Amino acid sequence: MRRYLLKRALGLVFPVFGVVTLVFLMIHLIPGDPVETMMGESARAADKQEMRHALGLDRPLPEQYVAYIAGLARGDMGISLRTHEPVFLEIVSRWPATISLALAALLIAAVVAIPMGVLAAARRGSALDKGSLVISLVGVAVPNIWLGPMLIIAFSLWLGWFPVSGRGEPLSIVLPAVTLGAGMAALLARLTRSSVLEAAGEEYMKAARARGLSERQVWMRHALANALLPVATVMGLQLGALLSGAVITETIFAWPGVGRLLIDAIESRDYPLVQGCVLNIALCYVAVNFAVDALYAVLDPRIRVER
Amino acid sequence: MKRWVFLIAVASLFSCSHPALPPDTVAIGMETDPAALDPRYAADAASVNVCKLIYAGLFRRDAKMEMRPWLAESVAQKNPLTYRIRIRPGIRFHDGRPLTSADVRYTIESILSGKQGASPVKSSLGEVVSVETPDPLTVEVRLKKPFAPFIRNLTFGIVPEGSGDLSAHPVGAGPFRFASRERGKELALARHEGYFLKKPSLAGVLFKVVPDETVRLLELKKGNIHIVTSPITPAVLPWLEQQEGITVMRKPGTNVAYLGFNMKDKYLSDARVRRAIAHAIDREAITRHLLKGLAEKTETVIAPVNPFHEPNLAPHEYDPALAMRLLDEAGLTAREGKPRMTLEYKTSKNQLRRKIAEVIAEYLGKVGIAVRIKSFEWGAFYGDIKTGNFQMFSLTWVGVDDPDVMHFMFHSKSLPPDGANRGGYANPALDALLAKGQTEADVAKRKRIYGEAQRIAAEDLPYVTLWTQVNVAAVDRRVKGFEVYPDESFDALETASVQNGER
Numbered sequence: 001m002r003r004y005l006l007k008r009a010l011g012l013v014f015p016v017f018g019v020v021t022l023v024f025l026m027i028h029l030i031p032g033d034p035v036e037t038m039m040g041e042s043a044r045a046a047d048k049q050e051m052r053h054a055l056g057l058d059r060p061l062p063e064q065y066v067a068y069i070a071g072l073a074r075g076d077m078g079i080s081l082r083t084h085e086p087v088f089l090e091i092v093s094r095w096p097a098t099i100s101l102a103l104a105a106l107l108i109a110a111v112v113a114i115p116m117g118v119l120a121a122a123r124r125g126s127a128l129d130k131g132s133l134v135i136s137l138v139g140v141a142v143p144n145i146w147l148g149p150m151l152i153i154a155f156s157l158w159l160g161w162f163p164v165s166g167r168g169e170p171l172s173i174v175l176p177a178v179t180l181g182a183g184m185a186a187l188l189a190r191l192t193r194s195s196v197l198e199a200a201g202e203e204y205m206k207a208a209r210a211r212g213l214s215e216r217q218v219w220m221r222h223a224l225a226n227a228l229l230p231v232a233t234v235m236g237l238q239l240g241a242l243l244s245g246a247v248i249t250e251t252i253f254a255w256p257g258v259g260r261l262l263i264d265a266i267e268s269r270d271y272p273l274v275q276g277c278v279l280n281i282a283l284c285y286v287a288v289n290f291a292v293d294a295l296y297a298v299l300d301p302r303i304r305v306e307r
Numbered sequence: 308m309k310r311w312v313f314l315i316a317v318a319s320l321f322s323c324s325h326p327a328l329p330p331d332t333v334a335i336g337m338e339t340d341p342a343a344l345d346p347r348y349a350a351d352a353a354s355v356n357v358c359k360l361i362y363a364g365l366f367r368r369d370a371k372m373e374m375r376p377w378l379a380e381s382v383a384q385k386n387p388l389t390y391r392i393r394i395r396p397g398i399r400f401h402d403g404r405p406l407t408s409a410d411v412r413y414t415i416e417s418i419l420s421g422k423q424g425a426s427p428v429k430s431s432l433g434e435v436v437s438v439e440t441p442d443p444l445t446v447e448v449r450l451k452k453p454f455a456p457f458i459r460n461l462t463f464g465i466v467p468e469g470s471g472d473l474s475a476h477p478v479g480a481g482p483f484r485f486a487s488r489e490r491g492k493e494l495a496l497a498r499h500e501g502y503f504l505k506k507p508s509l510a511g512v513l514f515k516v517v518p519d520e521t522v523r524l525l526e527l528k529k530g531n532i533h534i535v536t537s538p539i540t541p542a543v544l545p546w547l548e549q550q551e552g553i554t555v556m557r558k559p560g561t562n563v564a565y566l567g568f569n570m571k572d573k574y575l576s577d578a579r580v581r582r583a584i585a586h587a588i589d590r591e592a593i594t595r596h597l598l599k600g601l602a603e604k605t606e607t608v609i610a611p612v613n614p615f616h617e618p619n620l621a622p623h624e625y626d627p628a629l630a631m632r633l634l635d636e637a638g639l640t641a642r643e644g645k646p647r648m649t650l651e652y653k654t655s656k657n658q659l660r661r662k663i664a665e666v667i668a669e670y671l672g673k674v675g676i677a678v679r680i681k682s683f684e685w686g687a688f689y690g691d692i693k694t695g696n697f698q699m700f701s702l703t704w705v706g707v708d709d710p711d712v713m714h715f716m717f718h719s720k721s722l723p724p725d726g727a728n729r730g731g732y733a734n735p736a737l738d739a740l741l742a743k744g745q746t747e748a749d750v751a752k753r754k755r756i757y758g759e760a761q762r763i764a765a766e767d768l769p770y771v772t773l774w775t776q777v778n779v780a781a782v783d784r785r786v787k788g789f790e791v792y793p794d795e796s797f798d799a800l801e802t803a804s805v806q807n808g809e810r
Binding site for chain 1: 339340342343348350351421425426427429430472474475489490491492493515516517518519521522525526528529531685686687689690691693724725
């Protein structure tokens with residue numbers, strides 16, 4: 001088990017390194033000048049050049065890259081060009097908002113989707129199954145950019161149950177989490193249904209029934225337990241995506257998370273902050289993938305003995 | 308039940324507490340978080356406007372764009388190169404330190420040295436040779452060569468001597484002091500009890516970052532935000548005006564939208580073609596229907612609200628027949644089924660800018676000019692414009708104040724990267740006037756010089772000036788005394804008040 005996890009961990013170093021390199025090149029190659037953003041167009045060319053020199057932006061790209069990687073190795077992600085604050089602190093200050101929103105959205109998605117998927121599978125072809133299909137399709141089809149404002153109008157303006165936007169009182173997380181979790185719930189419900197149906201046709205289900213287990217026990221202990229493996233994988237991947245910041249939802253609900261930080265950084269061509277945010281995203285994905293792999297190894301012992 | 312209690316407890320952990328708005332506090336919805344809270348380094352509009360509340364400058368512009376002394380008591384020009392500025396006595400910074408000439412000297416010198424980072428203000432000061440402080444309330448600035456805009460540009464906030472980058476802990480002498488900040492979420496200011504002018508009625512100002520415009524307006528409707536300012540999409544104005552308890556205020560601003568041309572282009576180098584374009588576009592119809600009155604037709608980049616605006620310019624009225632005659636004269640005759648010429652029009656990805664481009668393309672199509680619209684992500688678009696990689700483009704000049712900006716736009720020596728004459732325009736008569744305007748200290752004479760410069764630009768059309776932006780603010784009726792400023796600043800908060808309680 002330990003060897004398996006070590007092997008997986010080592011395999012994750014290269015994707016992170018690749019992402020960091022790729023983003024470094026991309027952000028420097030796209031048009032746009034951070035110095036122009038910082039100083040305004042009316043600044044004298046000599047002053048802009050002086051600023052570029054002070055920031056090291058006039059050095060050859062390979063040299064800048066080596067300096068950046070060396071900084072990362074020391075745990076230094078650089079200083080934001082826009083706010084002059086350390087990039088690491090800028091990102092860390094946004095973590096609580098992003099993590100809380102991601103977990104709340106995932107929780108809402110799981111609480112709604114898994115029972116709905118199981119029930120739809122158990123009552124295959126019934127009105128309940130068809131109803132859940134319609135709800136899932138709507139959930140997948142409705143974009144967050146529409147759903148968010150609609151939820152605000154209904155639940156904040158008309159009913160007055162939740163705050164319109166911002167991260168403040170406890171209830172402020174509900175609407176963004178529902179907006180973010182809706183699409184995911186729809187996807188998970190369909191996946192749970194098909195996985196449970198697949199598991200239902202397996203031999204061990206017959207065996208369980210033959211052993212005299214109740215129908216509830218058969219479904220919960222055998223069908224669901226086996227069906228949850230692909231569901232856990234998808235949830236893990238979704239969590240990775242959520243932790244890297246939900247740009248649209250964060251923007252609609254004025255939620256000060258990592259996604260919005262990245263967008264602001266790109267718009268102002270804040271190279272160190274963009275690189276820091278992307279590294280954060282890569283690490284989130286890698287960490288979640290690693291956790292899912294580890295979970296797999298726990299759930300299915302066959303995986304860890306494979307070579 | 309226990310599970311629900313657990314869930315609520317977890318949710319409570321995730322969210323921090325948010326106290327209700329304190330009494331006498333105005334909340335303002337902002338699109339972006341101010342990047343720098345140090346007046347020397349503030350470049351974006353949000354930072355500049357917030358800094359003006361925290362830091363007092365030597366001068367400031369009033370609601371009519373006229374210069375008014377602020378920290379300064381008087382100013383005298385000893386000779387064309389030397390300015391002597393007297394500071395009001397008894398002024399204190401928010402931390403209690405007295406504000407003296409040494410602080411003014413330090414602020415100017417730190418801007419010029421750029422030791423703590425380059426300042427966007429630097430180029431507006433001309434070439435400063437020395438800053439002397441003969442006594443604690445007098446500053447004497449000597450320039451290398453006469454630079455008439457110097458005084459009009461002394462509007463940046465003064466910081467305490469020895470200050471590093473103050474963004475994290477701003478200390479100024481303005482009407483409000485920094486109270487707290489949560490990046491990406493909100494910024495709170497509190498009244499400066501020791502403010503040297505009349506103390507503000509408001510106990511505080513809370514800037515709430517709400518990036519989405521729809522949500523900003525919903526917050527306003529709900530009463531959580533008191534003021535939302537430009538940009539407001541013109542299409543939402545009719546809805547906004549019907550909302551109870553909300554007043555929509557408008558005031559013409561200093562931002563001017565224009566069509567820029569590449570003077571090296573075989574068609575656009577001909578002034579008749581540029582004039583034809585000006586006459587082919589019905590700007591009044593666009594401002595009325597598409598921009599819902601949030602713009603006013605103008606003929607010059609110096610907006611009507613600016614004291615240097617020249618009001619007696621011959622207007623380019625919508626006249627497609629005249630436009631076609633001008634194109635015929637330029638040898639661009641219409642052939643059956645084929646356009647006279649095809650122009651590439653570059654713009655940004657902004658939805659409204661694209662719509663404007665489409666409408667302009669349609670008008671030009673009517674006189675036989677085919678237009679290919681190309682819209683790009685802002686960085687790519689702006690990069691092309693700065694390097695002269697365009698035939699025609701549209702942009703907006705923001706915050707035009709001193710008319711010396713025309714030197715930056717049109718002087719033949721102001722080519723990028725040192726200037727913004729992106730189209731490579733050259734007109735010796737205009738060059739001479741713009742050079743003269745830069746050194747002429749007498750305001751009346753300057754007005755005449757720039758009046759003539761605007762007349763030449765309006766005839767020769769290095770730009771087709773489209774319209775001047777009308778600034779707009781949607782304001783909760785509980786707020787009294789708020790006013791929209793031409794430069795979009797929040798200076799009116801100094802004298803505004805708010806009625807507490809429900810709307």
